[in-house]
Amino acid sequence: MTHSLYRKGSIEDLKNDYVIISMLARGINDKSPEVKKNHLRLGEILKQHNPTNLLLEAAWKISTVIQGCFSDIKDVREILKTIKEEDLGVSVVVSGLISEVKNVCDDIGLKMHTVNLALGEFGKKNLLPSEKTLEITTMCGHHCVSSQSVEHYIDQIKNGKISLEKAAEKLTSPCVCGIFNTNRAKQILNELTN
Amino acid sequence: MKIKEDLCIGCGQCVVVCPTRAIRLIDNKAVIDRDLCVECSTCYRSANCPSKAIKKEKLKMPRLVRNPFSDMMATHKLTGVAGRGTEEMKTNDVSGRIGMNEIGFSIEIGRPGIGARLGIAEKFTLLLARMGVEFEKASPLTALIIDDEGHIQEDLKNEMVLSAIIEFKVPYEKTAEVLDIIKKLDKEVDTVFSVGVISRVMENGDIPVCDLLAQKDFSVRPNAKINVGLGKI
Numbered sequence: 001m002t003h004s005l006y007r008k009g010s011i012e013d014l015k016n017d018y019v020i021i022s023m024l025a026r027g028i029n030d031k032s033p034e035v036k037k038n039h040l041r042l043g044e045i046l047k048q049h050n051p052t053n054l055l056l057e058a059a060w061k062i063s064t065v066i067q068g069c070f071s072d073i074k075d076v077r078e079i080l081k082t083i084k085e086e087d088l089g090v091s092v093v094v095s096g097l098i099s100e101v102k103n104v105c106d107d108i109g110l111k112m113h114t115v116n117l118a119l120g121e122f123g124k125k126n127l128l129p130s131e132k133t134l135e136i137t138t139m140c141g142h143h144c145v146s147s148q149s150v151e152h153y154i155d156q157i158k159n160g161k162i163s164l165e166k167a168a169e170k171l172t173s174p175c176v177c178g179i180f181n182t183n184r185a186k187q188i189l190n191e192l193t194n
Numbered sequence: 195m196k197i198k199e200d201l202c203i204g205c206g207q208c209v210v211v212c213p214t215r216a217i218r219l220i221d222n223k224a225v226i227d228r229d230l231c232v233e234c235s236t237c238y239r240s241a242n243c244p245s246k247a248i249k250k251e252k253l254k255m256p257r258l259v260r261n262p263f264s265d266m267m268a269t270h271k272l273t274g275v276a277g278r279g280t281e282e283m284k285t286n287d288v289s290g291r292i293g294m295n296e297i298g299f300s301i302e303i304g305r306p307g308i309g310a311r312l313g314i315a316e317k318f319t320l321l322l323a324r325m326g327v328e329f330e331k332a333s334p335l336t337a338l339i340i341d342d343e344g345h346i347q348e349d350l351k352n353e354m355v356l357s358a359i360i361e362f363k364v365p366y367e368k369t370a371e372v373l374d375i376i377k378k379l380d381k382e383v384d385t386v387f388s389v390g391v392i393s394r395v396m397e398n399g400d401i402p403v404c405d406l407l408a409q410k411d412f413s414v415r416p417n418a419k420i421n422v423g424l425g426k427i
Binding site for chain 2: 003004005006007011021023024025026028029080083084088089090091092093094095096097098099101102105110111112113115117118119120121122123124125127128129134137138141142143144145146147148149152173174176177
């Protein structure tokens with residue numbers, strides 16, 4: 001449903017940005033009432049661990065995907081540990097720094113099964129906006145947050161027309177999947193306007 | 195999408211949110227460039243148009259194809275997944291879609307945020323089909339390939355989308371050949387594209403494709419998507 005793979009930023013920046021996606025497999029376990037119940041339980045676990053954003057709860061029952069965004073690897077650790085202990089049996093993907101996620105897996109006795117590595121951008125890269133703008137826009141997996149909206153809110157913040165918090169909220173609104181990290185957007189806007 | 199000129203008050207909110215810069219203010223009225231509009235519905239959902247001037251229109255082919263490749267709320271009939279991708283590695287621990295000696299690829303034309311004509315995908319699919327890759331059957335882009343040579347449906351090639359993902363897998367030994375195609379087209383396409391590589395993780399934690407990527411001068415980002423193996427059948 002969403003492409004969290006191409007989030008940008010330095011290693012330090014990405015230490016505050018993790019996405020957890022749980023998806024049921026079409027034709028394999030998406031029709032099982034027990035698995036669906038476990039999937040909804042997973043949503044509750046995500047909700048209890050300080051998500052900076054989360055797929056709307058109303059969508060959980062009708063979707064094969066539940067996902068959220070987190071700023072602290074400790075929350076990611078607790079979430080994975082709880083899912084493992086409760087043996088929910090649903091597929092879980094963590095999108096974030098490989099080294100950090102590997103440490104968590106080693107720590108709680110999980111083995112990474114499959115990785116999706118990002119090789120970055122190719123082609124006419126001169127068409128792209130600045131790296132900092134991309135750090136914000138790439139947090140929307142379907143790229144529905146426009147680069148000109150970032151420019152717009154930077155101007156508005158500089159002119160005192162909107163607060164950092166409100167601008168970050170406004171930038172979050174086109175991302176309906178719940179993986180745009182509002183906290184991180186606020187931090188980047190702060191850097192860009194100071 | 196359409197903007198009703200008689201209702202538009204020229205506030206410009208739709209101009210700001212448009213991911214492809216397809217909306218401009220002309221004489222204090224918002225006007226959509228139909229060629230650049232990818233039918234993503236972001237303006238309709240997120241501009242909070244105060245006069246409700248933004249309207250969805252009933253699309254017909256070939257323009258209709260823009261919508262599932264651009265609007266995350268559109269569920270493609272083929273995949274059953276909202277958005278333009280598939281389950282890919284997200285359920286690999288139960289689906290086994292990518293095996294131990296296989297490498298999956300996702301080449302996403304138009305990402306990040308620039309957009310692409312579907313015809314650009316054909317530059318890739320022709321070369322990939324020739325080397326015998328296995329295109330992902332559930333991918334919306336695969337549904338547009340009309341023959342074994344990798345041709346894309348002719349009347350759709352000029353359609354502009356926010357991005358389209360070419361998903362496929364190869365036996366490990368053909369990985370280098372795919373990487374060469376990526377290098378070749380890096381210099382030839384007139385938009386951007388992003389590349390993802392999917393690999394199983396060995397029992398000892400190794401990811402052998404990383405060495406090959408380094409040998410071929412590809413940089414791997416420090417962040418990735420990691421299936422942590424919690425799924426069960």
